[in-house]
Amino acid sequence: MNCDIVTVSTDTKFVHLAWQRSEKELANVRYTMASDPTGKVSRMFGVYEETAGLALRGTFILNPEGKLLNAEVNYFNLGRNIEELMRKFKANMYMARKPTEVCPSKWKDEGDATLIPSADMVGRVHEALKGA
Amino acid sequence: MSETTSSLRLGQAVPDFELETYEPATREFGKFSLAEQKRKGRWTILFFYPADFTFV
Known part of the structure; x- marks a missing residue:
């Protein structure tokens, strides 16, 4: 992809190295x-928490021109839904x-119904979604 | 006081930035550059998290 x-x-990158090599959960990491x-x-991305000196759980999608298309930030104690991230990424690539x-x-994926916004669709989103 | 104000806006270009990296695929240190991504025409997903050696 x-x-x-x-x-x-x-x-630091040294800690990244040590963590990735010691944590078995990360053995197959390629990112x-x-x-x-x-x-x-x-x-710059608004996720630095000054009191803790740590980054919040922020996720950002940038297109090949470097334009920011999606932003989601969770506090420290809430994990992210990777399926939803991939859905948003696939949707952005599709669009x-x-x-x-x-x-x-x-x-969810290529082949699912999309909408083409137009004057005709105003007040008729239900019909458009049902393919009527 | 927590300072999380960002000047970035959806739909706008992110200013170029660089970060030092560790590349598990090659077991080498490297560099991430947004300018390089744009040159190569590649998408980027940035995934911030608080700290290594904790749950992700």
Whole structure:
């Protein structure tokens, strides 16, 4: 896939290395582990918690032009739903190819119903979703 | 006081930035660069988390 997943914390790259090599859960990890020890990039994305000096659980999707298309931030104590992240990522890739279409909440993958916003659809979203 | 204000907005370009990395696939240190991603025409998913050696 034409995408790179990059995890970011304020740990150094040396700690990333030690953690990935010692934690069996991470044995098959292939994504890039980035280090933001000064919190500069975490601050730019609004996820740096100054009191703790740590990054909140923020997830951001950037298109190939570097444009920010999606942002979600959870507090420290709530994990993320990876299925929902992948749904949002696939939807963004799909819409990049088909700019006239939009993906409704139940859209999961290529082939699912999309909507094409137009004057005709105003007040008729129900019919559009049902394919009427 | 917690400071989490961001100037980034959805639909706008993120300013270029670079981060040092560890690449588990090659077991090497490296660098992530948004400018490089744009040159290569690649999507990026950034996944922030509090700390190594905790649950993700």
